[in-house]
Amino acid sequence: MSATSVTVPRTLADALRMLADSPEAAVLAGGTDLMVEFNAGHLRATEVVVVNRIGELCSWQHNPDLGTLHIGAGVTYSEIEQSPIAGWVPALAQAARTVGSPQIRHAATIGGNVATCSPAGDGLPVLSALEAQVHLASASGERTLPFADFMIGPKRTALQPGELITGVTVPVFSGWQGYSKVGVRNAMVIAVASASLVVAPRDVRLALGSVGPVILRCEEAEALIAAEADFEARRVSAPVVERFAELARSAARPIDDHRSTAEYRRHAVGVLAGRLLRRAFPNE
Amino acid sequence: MTLTTVSTTARGRLGESVVRPDGVPKVQGSFAFSGDLSADGFLWGATLRSPHPYARLVSIDASAAWAIDGVECVITASDVPGKLNYGLITQDQPVFAREYVRFVGEAVAAVAADHPETCRRALAAIVVVYEELPALTDPERAIDSSSTPIHPNGNVLRHQRIVRGDQSIVGPVTVEGTYELGMQDQAFLGLEAALALPDPGGEGVELFIATQWLHEDRKQIAACLDLPEEKVRLTLGGVGGAFGAREDISLQVHCCLLALRTSRPVRMAYSRQESFLGHVHRHPGKIWMRHHADSGGRILRIEARFLLDGGAYASTSEAVLCNAITHTQGPYKCDNATVDGWVARTNNLPCGAMRGFGVVQACFAHEAQMDKLGAAIGLDPVEIRLLNAMKTGDHMITGQVVESVAPVARAIRETAALPLPDEPVGGHDGDPMRLPGGAGLTADRSHIRRGIGWGVSIKNLMYSEGFDDYSTARVRLADGVASVKFATSEVGQGFVTIAAQIARSVLGVDDVVLEPIDTTVGSAGSTSASRQTWMSGGAVDGACRLVRERLFERVAIAHDLDPLQLAIDGTDVVDTMGTLRVPVAEASAGVSIEETFEHHHRPTEDLDENGQGNCHTAFAFVAQRAVVDVDPELGLVKVVQVATAQDVGRALNPMSVVGQIEGGIAQGLGLAVMEEIVQIDGHVRNASFTDYLLPTFLDMPDVLISLIEEPDPMAPLGAKGVGEPPCIAATPAIVAAIRDAIGHDILRVPVRPGDICLR
């Protein structure tokens, strides 16, 4: 076995320098995805840069003036699950509570979730619905991409060699927001279908997980609500809820696999969308 | 290497909830499981497995693997010195594949090297050329006589009919259905692992192994290694659960052979993925049943067809089929039956023993039928079952008289008397974690419907069809300390606790030393078939009684008494007709009394061509009632409560019995709603704990338990095995509750969300 190294940088600058020197190095954050690959012998990186102890990445900043929350890539889902982040982005906290197990949530980071970019990634529908910005950095500079441009396929992202995800920025809305996830077990389960609904000041955003190659936004469904819902009275009619669910179903592009069928996924994501909408607009 | 040896001074006797003697080492992490054992200078062993469900093995070139630094040995079929095949009943599974591979995961070669990563690289360097063949994965096609045999022994592992009574009975009421079960994995947590130590000169080998049956392993290992059995010595390494999956050979021969070839200790340890491929599973099955009943609901005749998928090799498929078809009627009276049973060989994963052993499959079908029959007659699930409940003295459809205590009606009534959940859907606190979907927040209370269902079962205890699965124990009493020796595999069930309780009760001692569990004493048979409390308990009890007789003789001679009037009272020998009272410690001071006892159950018979014969030893019964909350629109289920009354004969350790019942229900729940090995064209799609889902803390309901203690006169201690029945009844009870909640039929387990909400 070849000579190898594991480095644990404590500053972002150090990490970026190491990645510039070794663009092929594996970047390890919480380890909940990468270590599975190591353990199975599927990954044989010779250099690993461990990024879970970089202070700059492990913090968050709430900016009330801008109405935004910046979450460092190294913030764990166990932190996101709790106050104060849960108060600013409740849907993200709800998604966080469904991530793996307590042990996984203590390790798994939002940056890692975004980097892996599985269509079943629990936090991703919320980031999509919130229209999060993903911040990337390398030794040669920084850039920011909308989440929709960052995720380009199942487990495929716009991340370039030598680049590191440093965080995400999401808006802090006062309206209702929520997340729902279907799994076949009541804990520690990969999503078979998931959805996040966010009520922005004048519209709603619906994002679907596990029902397509990327997280899907449902623009037709969103437009329907913008036109038909009473945002003041939080009122929407039953036929509109049904139509909304149907539009979610038709937006889905699911596949059959060992976890479920395309037919069920399509059905389930419609049910989730309808129920989320009714929670957001409880009055008929 | 160090093995955990346990001794206990706890004073609990039979009937008390004595704590486990290995409990403290287990909670402290110092208990040595087989994967924890090591030895100086050891090598890691690893197995190369077939990626194809069916292929001709054209060539194997291991030269590149041999060339890797750190690789000490590569072995293939041509290195096997003795028998080339193993198997529990029929020796049809190759130690390493020769001409053909017949399932994904079949062993092709093994390596020994200095590090697990070196092993992985060595396996990757072995060049195997396969010529892929069309896989036979449909058991229905396998038993069609036109299918091409995939093994010299053919594609039918067993065909057995049961024909009893009047074959012309039809109706007046008939109900029928076809039921299916997916493939369940035992999923013990302690992965397959072993340490093999070669004797100098390669004359023999010592193996520390997690297994269910040391002596049967030894027999098969010795045959494959071409060594006399006495040159193969097995010691039980700590066993992290078994549930049937350690009854067959997995890595035993490979590990010993690598050690003999390298003259170094070899450790092997399967990964979870490898474990899924490397042991047998519960048989998937398809069962058709038609019940004929009179207009009052009494069963007149049952017709049934069973088709089980045995996978690529025989394992215990023949016996599993016998169990399945002979339990067609369930715990109900039935005098006329026509049953056609098949178990097929396919290119799917091999199947064999798992907790419930064929009866799980039968019970899922007959309990669905009982509900259908009740509905057809207008009786509720309790009424239809009470009406047909079997009693001692009734007949099985094999003609065998049920001589066991058979408190079926009592079990149903006691279960029905247990309280239903007092909480509304979602609980009083409205915690969404209580709803189906849990933290996924998929449902609100208004989306949920509650259902109640029943499962009642009969399960044979011990082995069947003429097999003498005896057990041996050796007990020595010296200076007030009893030493107990047996080869009974302690897999977690708690036989070590019971053995010490027996010794204390019979011999009046406080101190019991349990000697290492190994092959230096006679066979104990397998830790399976709910048999060890009865069989090895009987052996320990028998040996203790022989020792006690000799102790009484000594005391009688010393005090000029008739030994027959002596008894044990607490820790004393007492004269029941007089005043003598001598502490056992004093009576046994300076002596060593040792006796060995073999316990045999009564003989059983083979089934004849009509499936008639006294093939089983004894039976145990259980009733369960499940309450579930279902989200009909999403198809998600939360099991809220399981209530059960179980026929245990006598609860020798009530805490252990409760643990067996709760654990069994968890496995039955798993089969009901989540557990299935998914294979597509013979390829396994979910060989990991990420995708093979086991019940978690948030999936298990509250369990209410009533123990029915009617000691069985046939059982040495009055106690019946308690491990399998709870696992059998839970699946049909939960599925019946789901049907009750949603109002339509469910024919297959595990129940997938789409089975509930898409139709």
Added chain:
Amino acid sequence: MSSELYRLHVNGVTREVRDAWVGESLLFVLRERLGLMGSKGACEQGECGSCSVLIDDELLCSCLVLAAGAVGQAIVTIEGVAPVGAPNDVQQAFVDCGAVQCGFCTPGLIMAAHALLERSSAPSEMEIREELSGNICRCTGYGRIIEAVQRVAVARRAVSEGDA
């Protein structure tokens, strides 16, 4: 297969690890290089909890921790929670309540229960279930384990109320 020497701080002791392969998990290093066999591996994917340890007071699956990346952190394993032969209250409750059968999941569950009870002195049943939901037990059906955790919580509260 060497990397440079690194040091881990385990159960209050600094331990050297030499000649390790880069991909080795903390679980592997604890067991195979440091001889701490109490942490168990049953899934290699963080899906069973048998390998749970505390790292800087957080409950983590050691199979998902890169050993060489855990330098400078305080690691506590099952061997570090109580001396051999002197089980702590959580361990004793598991024994007394019948929460142990095969025992393979037990060290991980002890660590998880310990972490829960350090944080919450009166956990509800649902809280216990959720906090321990990352630990799979195949033998017990969990009932006795919940009872054991509840028993410890009650006993600790009784002690602290007695102190007050």
